[in-house]
Amino acid sequence: MGEESGTEDKGLAADGTIRREGATERVHAAFAPVVEAARLRVADAFGPGRLHSVYLYGSVPRGTAIPGVSDLDLLVVLHDRPTAADRAAAEDTSGALNSAFAVIEGAGLLLSHVHAVLSEAERHDLGFLVACLCTPLLGEDLATRLPPYRPTSLLARETNGDLALALPRWRALAAGAATEEARLRLGRRVSRRLVRSAFTLVMPRWGGWTSDLHRSAELFARYHPGHPERVAQVRTAAATARTPSPDPAVLTMLVEDLGPWLSAEYTRAHGTKTPRPEG
Structure with missing residues (x-):
């Protein structure tokens, strides 16, 4: 509805x-x-x-x-x-x-x-x-x-505010993903994380929670109509999370283009996740 x-x-x-x-x-x-x-x-x-x-x-x-x-x-x-x-x-x-x-x-x-x-x-x-x-x-x-939770900027920051830390690991894994199977697995993993981050970026504005990746992509689209190229990329990520693509260009787009943009936008909107103690 x-x-x-x-x-x-x-x-x-x-x-x-x-x-x-x-x-x-x-x-x-x-x-x-x-x-x-x-x-x-x-x-x-x-x-x-x-x-x-x-x-x-x-x-x-x-x-x-x-x-x-x-x-x-x-x-x-x-x-x-x-x-x-x-x-x-x-x-x-x-x-x-x-x-x-x-x-x-x-x-x-x-x-x-x-x-x-x-x-x-x-x-x-x-x-x-x-x-x-x-x-x-x-x-x-x-x-x-544990306490009850609400869809706040604090929740957004602490769940997905460390995307920047994942990017170097993904780049290294992508560089070493020499087989189709390796690219499929990495693409699925990266896509899931990026769609979830795209959703929690807009979660406080929407005022709710979903874990459905397709719905997450569409909610991102609702609140970012001025970024049609990013909307298309997040929709591609949602599709890739469900049906991974062996195309290296898709993985490159996720890791080298959408990921860095989303990380910067996330930091601007919600800040960065509180560092955890070592060990």
Whole structure:
């Protein structure tokens, strides 16, 4: 429905705070076996002495995942800081899920710990991820210990205000992406990040939240009509995130043109993300 009708869903609760976007009941039947396997494998890999809680995020708990195309994204929260052994266990678990289930393009385990999730430094980044973008799968739901969130410039800054730090890494990876497969994977990763940044750039003006990449691109277009070339690039990024292109020119456009422009525009509008302590 259009904004003019007053019925546009902005992903907000009645009090204007951002709704939690996923739920286990939204997981499509095709993905139910891999979700259950992930729950069991993660519990077995870390055990109660290390594991605090596990969450799903991304397209699977939103109910928009496509078999054979979408990733399975998991946040694993430990009782304390992840160790090298924990990271190795996460890699092993990801590899086992990838080998066992063709329904997913890949499984990714993001490791963190309770103190980080609840810290003031991560309140509007990792904390926001848990409270609004994650679906509890196992253990205590830390969202009950986090505040409500609103679509503010502070949230924009702390979620995506470090785009400039990603650009050198992307350039290095692009320079070394000699195969079509490497370009496809990098293009998908870069496109997702750029579309999300384009959306959060305009999020406070729109006054809502969405994780849908196509809708994100169209919301960017709504608030940047004076930049038709950037609108076209963000739309290309949204399409590439869903259906990656092996064309090196697309990756070059994302990394060398759209990325730097979006980073500068983001800094101008919202500032840069607060530096995190080392380690």
